Amino acid sequence: EVQLVESGGGLVQPGGSLRLLCTASGFTFSIESMNWVRQVPGKGLEWLSYISSSSSSIYYTDSVKGRFTISRDNAKNSLYLQMNSLRAEDTAVYYCAREPGSVPAGVPEYNYYYMDVWGGGTTVTVSS
Amino acid sequence: IQLTQSPSFLSASVGDKVTITCRASQDIGRFLAWYQQKPGKAPELLIYAASTLQSGVPSRFGGSGSGTEFSLTVSSLQPEDFATYYCQQLKSYPRSFGQGTKLEIK
Numbered sequence: 001e002v003q004l005v006e007s008g009g010g011l012v013q014p015g016g017s018l019r020l021l022c023t024a025s026g027f028t029f030s031i032e033s034m035n036w037v038r039q040v041p042g043k044g045l046e047w048l049s050y051i052s053s054s055s056s057s058i059y060y061t062d063s064v065k066g067r068f069t070i071s072r073d074n075a076k077n078s079l080y081l082q083m084n085s086l087r088a089e090d091t092a093v094y095y096c097a098r099e100p101g102s103v104p105a106g107v108p109e110y111n112y113y114y115m116d117v118w119g120g121g122t123t124v125t126v127s128s
Numbered sequence: 129i130q131l132t133q134s135p136s137f138l139s140a141s142v143g144d145k146v147t148i149t150c151r152a153s154q155d156i157g158r159f160l161a162w163y164q165q166k167p168g169k170a171p172e173l174l175i176y177a178a179s180t181l182q183s184g185v186p187s188r189f190g191g192s193g194s195g196t197e198f199s200l201t202v203s204s205l206q207p208e209d210f211a212t213y214y215c216q217q218l219k220s221y222p223r224s225f226g227q228g229t230k231l232e233i234k
Contacts, residue, residue, distance in 0.1 A: 037171075045214055047224065047225060050221065110159045110177045111180065116182065
């Protein structure tokens with residue numbers, strides 16, 4: 001079964017750090033790109049970060065740039081999100097999501113841009 | 129790129145046909161996906177490339193559009209379709225989501 005499972009969430013004080021883990025199974029993790037997305041309780045989805053299959057391309061949204069770091073270990077089928085300088089507004093459910101890692105030659109790119117597998121989420125609460 | 133969904137809330141009955149619109153602040157071609165999210169659950173991919181149905185998604189769901197105007201249509205609402213729907217652009221970074229459309233039972 002294709003699956004993503006997040007862990008590492010919890011309660012942390014403002015200014016603190018946390019490292020989220022997303023463990024993949026049931027597919028070839030090393031050839032897929034990955035994303036982190038979060039959702040404040042009762043609010044909408046916010047895309048946070050992307051990492052390509054080989055870690056050669058990495059992107060962040062402005063609100064976390066310089067504070068969060070995405071990384072992966074393909075040998076361990078693992079995706080990480082290191083979160084530093086946490087703020088109250090970072091309180092949310094954090095999801096990892098899979099994205100196709102490549103586009104076959106001659107095929108329109110837009111056919112391979114989507115997030116088709118999501119984990120169940122892990123909750124991060126930033127509070128004193 | 130800003131995505132604006134309308135309406136934000138939609139009340140409908142089982143069997144109704146409903147349409148949700150997603151408007152992009154600039155041309156995103158067909159780099160648009162639609163997701164469904166139920167309370168306490170992760171989002172699920174419904175449609176990608178603006179109009180391609182994800183495997184396993186019922187055919188009552190349909191997507192259309194390109195450029196800056198997109199729509200998600202459910203041809204005949206079923207009880208399990210009452211949820212929140214999000215569009216997402218994957219044309220450029222940062223990738224953005226629409227604010228969501230909550231579909232409620234009338």
